[in-house]
Each structure stands twice: as C-alpha cells, then as structure tokens.
Amino acid sequence: MNEVEEIKSRLDIVEVVSSYIPLKQAGSNWKGMSPFKAEKTASFMVSSDKGIWHDFSSGQGGDVFSFVMLMEGMEFREALEILAKKAGLELKPRSQADGQKSKSNTRLYDALEIAMKYYHLTLSKNPEALKYFREKRSLKPETIKAFRLGYSPDTWESLSNYLLKKGFTQSELKDAGLARQKDGRDTVYDLFRSRVMFPIFDSQGRVVGFSARILEENIDSAKYINTPDSSVYHKSSAIYGLLQAKDSIRTLDEVIVVEGNMDVVALANGGQKNVVASSGTALTLEQLRILSRLTKNIKLCFDQDDAGIKATQRVVEMAGEIDAKLMVISYTNAKDPDELITKDSKAWHEAVRLAQYAPDYIFSFAKTKFDVKTALGKKQFANFVLPTVAHLHDEIEKHHYVKKLAQLVDVPEQTLQQKIETGLERKPVTIISAEPEVQSSKPKRQLTRAEKIERITLELMLARLPSRDVLQDIDYENLSDLHKPIFLVLRDNPKANTARLAKLLPKFSDYVKILSLRGEHVYSAESDHDARLEAFTQIYRLKKIVIEKTKRQLTRLIAEAEAVGDQGEVKKLLLSYQALVNEE
Incomplete structure (x- = not known):
C-alpha cells in the first residue's frame, strides 16, 4: 500500500x-x-x-x-x-538529501515562529509602534492580532541573542533570513531593526518570512525590506495575507490583489477580507496559479499610474494561462486603497463594484493617454493595447478587441491581425505541476450534449441496478471517449457494485464514485420501474443525437453529389436519409 x-x-x-x-x-x-x-x-x-x-x-x-x-x-x-x-503517518523522504533538508527546514520554521512571537510581544511594549498602528493606521486590536503584526526593536542583536539562547545556531539565523554576518567577525546582527513587522505565512500556517516597514517616512532608508529567499521562503510564490483571506475568497468566489501589505491589513480592518498582496515582487504566474485554485475571479487594484498599468498588462498576459477572469479596480481622491477605505469606505466598495474587465480598462486608459485623431496617436494607441489583445487566449474575445481597435484607429482588422501574428510573438508560459492531477467530477472543458446524457445515464446505472437492463440497447461504438470505458466495464459486469467497478477502472475510480454519489442523491426515491424507464429515455436521447449527426452528414454529402451531377449517389444517399427518418 x-x-x-x-x-x-x-x-x-x-x-x-x-x-x-x-x-x-x-x-x-x-x-x-x-x-x-x-x-x-x-x-x-x-x-x-x-x-x-x-x-x-x-x-x-x-x-x-x-x-x-x-x-x-x-x-x-x-x-x-x-x-x-x-x-499520524511519517512520510518517507524522496531521497537522503530530502530527509536532511526537511529536518533543517523544521528548525528554520521554529526559529521564524519564535521570532514572530518575539516581534508581536515587543509591539505591545513599544508606544511609538502601537501608536503607528492604532492611531495613524486606525487598526483595531483584533486586526493587529489576526495578522500577528509586530515591531523589531532599535537594537543590533536583541533578536539574535534571544534565539541563540534558545539553542539556535548563527547559521540557522542567517538561513532563516533573520540575521546577517558581521564583516570579518564571528558574530551576527539582526536584519530587521526599528521597523513594524508583517509576518508572511505559507499555506500550512507556518511563518516563512517577514516584510518590515519603517516608522519614520523621512529617514534615509528603504521603506520596506523583506526576508531574502531561503529554503522555506520563495518570494515568487509567497502571497501576503492569503492565510487570513482564504475563507473569504472561497465564500465570495473572488480575490482582490493589491500592491502593499498595509493595504491588505487596512482593507481587512475595514471589512474587505478577501485581499492579498504579492510579497516584495511584481505579481508572478506562480502566485496567480495559487490564487486560481481558490477562485477564477481576480480583481487587481494597483497604483493608478504608468507603472500600475504596466503591471496590469503583464498580469493580463499571464491570466490566460490559468483561465482567470481579470478585473481592474480604479479610484480617485486617494493615493492607495489603505487611504481610500480609511477616508471613505463607501467609495472603496463602490470602486470594487464598478471594477472593469481588464482589457476594457486598458483600452479606457489608452484613450486618456493618446489622441486617436492623429496618425501618431493612432500608432501609439495600437502599440499600447495590442500586446494585451495578442495574449488573449479565447479567439472570439480576441476578435472582439481587434474589431474594437480597428474602429478606434480606423484601420482594417486584417492589418491589426497581421501585426499581431508577425510583430507580436506570443511567448507561451508553461505551468508545471509537481504531482499527478487529482481526479475531479468536473472536466476541464464543457461537456458536449451527448456526454451530458451519458453522464446522467451512468449516474442512474451506478445508483440503481434495475436501470442496467438497458445495457444491451446501447450503441457502444458511438459513445464518447470520456465515458465509453465505464460503459464497457458495466456491460461486462452488470451486477458489480460501485466499489468493484472502481477497482476495475483504476484511472476512473474517483470519477465512478462521484457519479454514484450523484446518482444516489438524484434517483434514490425512484421505483425500479421508473429507473428502467428513465434509463431507456436517456438511451433514446443518445440515439437521437447520433441520428441527427448522421443526417447532417448525409445532407452535406447529398449537396456535394448534386453539385457534381452524380444522381446515382444522390439516390443512394436519399435512401439512407429516409431510413434514418423512419428509425426516428
């Protein structure tokens, strides 16, 4: 096992x-x-x-x-x-090196957890830092606690000495991104000093790093510094606030992505709980992929400037790889979401409600930037929006925006299409999964009408044994690749229960169990007679679809034969067509 x-x-x-x-x-x-x-x-x-x-x-x-x-x-x-x-099962390491790495990482997680508690406790004892959060940022005590906000004291070695006394080594403190080596010395010093601390958690609730902000805006120092990449912290995949926002994202089926950690905390403080931020980097494909597991509805709220629009364009280019619906929140009269929700929460919620579909937002932004009444303006407008259009994965959607752009800049659609194909080479992004795909009852694409009927039939047959009386009436040759293997095993094992069928179909085992559960939910109250009747009805519907498809093919062939004057072929095809009509 x-x-x-x-x-x-x-x-x-x-x-x-x-x-x-x-x-x-x-x-x-x-x-x-x-x-x-x-x-x-x-x-x-x-x-x-x-x-x-x-x-x-x-x-x-x-x-x-x-x-x-x-x-x-x-x-x-x-x-x-x-x-x-x-x-209570200890997983076997995939290699000796993995086993050693796991033990080493456990030590780093422990050091980071203790550091978080240390910073959180230090905050409660520092009036200036508390004033920053409670008065300047208007944060509630429960918000400070939920995000485990803290403060790193204005000393060089207080955290390092505290952790060294706890039994951690200097090497472990450096590996965790909490301390640095002094030049030419054997001692270490704290990386974070005199800053408010924002712990960053992984999906399992473990602290993996910190983002630290200065208290004084005018001092000559970086506004934010972040934990460097380590064996437990990877800024390309870390998402600030995801641990706290996860439940709200699932409930609302929507996530809002902002630029700053303080924006996340302030919005949560104001009641907008489904908010996250990238950790010290531009939003990456890996972060988008993580968010898309929770929801396909992603709203971006970046700065309302050229840098913000470039960031939005970059995310649009990636969004097609994860099949996400991307919206953009725009606002006025505030420099960031933190300021807006603090000053006017109604204005913030209205901005969220009025979020624009990302390509439309980019077109709207371009209209304010370029004058499409001039030749130069048309060129600039087209060059600005075409990369976004080129990276749209759905061909219908892409055609819509090509047509829209053609009308705006008054050029033929073919000209823009040619520019996309020759001048804007799409660079596909590969998403690699580390593990085999877990089976789901919801296929990655939309089911065809026939596949939906097949699924209903299988749900019925798996839940109600009498419905399997129609197995001999099924046209197995015309079944879909998705369901044909299950029908064939059912035909050869008409009395088998779900557990037995799942064993006989290892590649479909979870799918078979889910179909059975769906069938029990829908058909448990059906009488044996009604179950048989329903099965016959579904098989008849499948047969009708095959007949309709064949009739369409015959109609096309008849037209082709008439076009070349082959009356013998026309007569033969008409007889086949009439036979199908009689069969209906």
Missing part, C-alpha cells in the same frame, strides 16, 4: 471535511452547505464508504486530497503532508 492509500485508509473523509464545514447525516451519506458557492439549500455530499465528496452547486468533487487542495489552495504534495500529519 502506497502512502496515498495508507492515508486514505487511516482517515475518515467525513471527519476531515467536517473540520472545515458542518455536516449532517443524510441516509448513508453526509450533507452540508457548499464551501465553494453561496447556496440556501445544502447540496454538498460526502460518502464515508466511498471516500469521496461531491458539490452539486459547483460541480466539483473528488477524494480527501482534492478537498484539502481546494480548501487550502495548495498543491498535492502540501495536501499530502497535511493529511499525513493528521493520519
């Missing part, structure tokens, strides 16, 4: 799920409100026997790993570590 199966055997999925959302027993299954979509009637189902869950409101489902991955916005390996800990 591998580690994944061992964890599944040790953990009851109902216990894991109920640690996130309340569940009530409903027959042999458990039911609760969807954690992914607002709903009034509970439609989230969990089966302890099958070890799977399904959310009818969002169409998502899977095993205990996929649930934790979605709830926590993490990758498979991280979910594996969390669930292994819950199951």
